[in-house]
Amino acid sequence: MKALTWHGEKDVRVNEVPRPEIVNPTDAIIEITATAICGSDLHLYNDYMPGMREGDVLGHEPMGEVVEVGSEVERLQVGDRVVVPFTISCGSCWFCGNEMFSLCDNSNPNAELARKAMGHSPAGLFGFSHMLGGYAGGQAEYLRVPYADVGPVKVDSDIPDEQVLFLSDIFPTGYMAVENADIEAEDTVAVWGCGPVGQFAIQSAWMFGANQVVAIDRVPERLEMASHHGDAETINFEHEDVYDRLMEMTGGRGPDRCIDAVGTEAHGTGLKGVTDQLKQEAMLEDDRPHVLREAIKCCRKGGTLSVPGVYIRQSDNVPFGPLMNKALTVKTGQTHVQRYLNPLLEKIEDGEIDPSFVISHQVGLEDGPEMYETFNNKEDDCIKVVMTP
Template sequence: MSRETMEALTWHGDRDVRVEEVPKPEIVNPTDAVIEVTATAICGSDLHLYNDNVPSMREGDVLGHEPMGEVVEVGDEVESLEVGDRVVVPFTISCGECWFCERGLYSLCDNSNPNAEIARKMMGHSPAGLFGYSHMMGGYTGGQAEYLRVPYADVGPIKIESDLPDEQVLFLSDIFPTGYMAAENADIEESDTVAVWGCGPVGQFAIQSAQMLGAERVVAIDRISERLEMAREHGDAETIDYAEADVYDRLMELTGGRGPDSCIDAVGTDAHGVGLDGVTDPLKRDVKLQDDHPYVLREAIECCRKGGTLSVPGVYVGRANIPFGAAMNKALTIKTGQTHVQRYLDPLLEKIEDSEIDPSFVVTHEEPLDAGPEMYRTFNDKEDDCIKVILTP
């Protein structure tokens, strides 16, 4: 491989990820840095790309938004980083100076998406740019690669100055802050029962974060036995296998008929439904009547107690048919959003350093970068007890 190229995982359509040589990143703006990636992960959100459910992807796009590594080059205006620093890079790209960034709403940055007009046409306004997550979100090269250009380098990366291993701090890039913000958005009080749909990595961190924030009970809902076991073992959660039990009926039994105080949808657009909805949701998507599979969102709205809170960290991409009348008449509070990662980096790193949590508990597979295509398939198909994959270039 020449000095001008690097290995990376690239997108080529539905379930088609390849290892290819692509141009090595360079400093473009004086506020950029370039890192040599030492660890990167496959996120559940990446599976939405893998299954071709996110618009504005192009063949050859480099994937990945959960990277960390060593700084190898900095732009002339970068003040907080030096060559040799070990850093974790947030998946949200934020300028730090716009109206939203100044208020800690980093995932809503006004300046970091160069393709904001694409997002505005679909959403009304553009959120922040994201690494490796479609041209609607900026068309940025992702971090499942040997090197990564990091814009606004003084705002994003957090330096890791301890000897904590990569697998303990890597998830500060996304899934630990995402799970924590999901629990924070759930407005948890000490006597509360919290229901979490989805026991993938974000769901696991939402479960543990709900415990940190004082929930009395956490009920985890999934159909994959190893995920439910992880929720019980590491999150002290009660569990419901939705393939074996009616979720609404079981939650009513557990809460004396009132329903959970807070519900967290940690699944998003690719939810697997049962019964009639499990059949009709894919059909509605196929004929363009909706863009998502909102089965979990519907169920959470129906299950949440009156006056409760629904928190949605799961990624949705467009239109979804949901019972909004139930949400309104039950006076539900609904909080959503991509994670304002930069807001959580310092406090969550402190929790790791103080041994309040070891985020590496979610890791089931560690493989070299060139095993990426196979690991995408394994993760997507839920084979080999796969819950979280770390790739090393």
């Protein structure tokens, strides 16, 4: 079968790889009908994620049709149309029992690698390095889905793939980020990063009752989308100082809830931004925490900082003193996708939201390498790429 495979920094190729087979009786095989490139895939593309191996199949935002099930799979049947969450979860450990699916104890076969790096292992993830399981991803014609009774959500309606595909990651990720922010009535919510996760955080902030939403980015088409589709006020950080503008907008108090939807490859301005870039390129720093620093500075006293943006290892000069002295609450984490699948599917089916608004490019799988480059370079007004194998 054809698949997009990783071969080092900025080197993604279309290769022929073996079609997946049932390994465990709880597995299912999915024929992919739509799959997407995620912003966090760019961390792999730019070779920031440890544990990648040449030939790894990429992708963690797939959906498709069930073509084979293991002998112990009960919820799925051949022919079912499903969206597959990027988190792989067993459904039976303590964390899954408490709906913390991205922290599953049993789904990462390489848990010892993650434990050495982090202290404990989170769940295995599709297409996201051998530290997190080494599972083949969904930017391919077929995908093996472990624990098939726990992960995929069935889509019985005739809603197009483009409207439900993002249940696999970015819609639940933006939604959980806002849930973690603990929004109250009359709150101002500031969202750093207007990529797809940021766009869904903006949409979700209104669902949770925000009074004002402010979107921060430097890419004009992203800011336009945040304004047009998300009804957000916008700040272009290349044209104005974010702190000064937020203080002006909030009467000097600062936004009540701040969301970092950027993560490890944040583009800072001024000397700190240049220093972060140089340190990361020289392998003296793992992550570029410009947004974390700025959000801590901007957030009002007693406010909440929610971090859905992916960080990988170590970050320099994070102002923990201000974080503590301002009594900020910080909530982070990979998304517990399975917790949100049915509620968010219902919102789509009820017409409360059409997630396809973020799609800027629809191409074939064979165009994947070119689209990785386009997306990474923020060319051609590229915001979200959906591929059809």
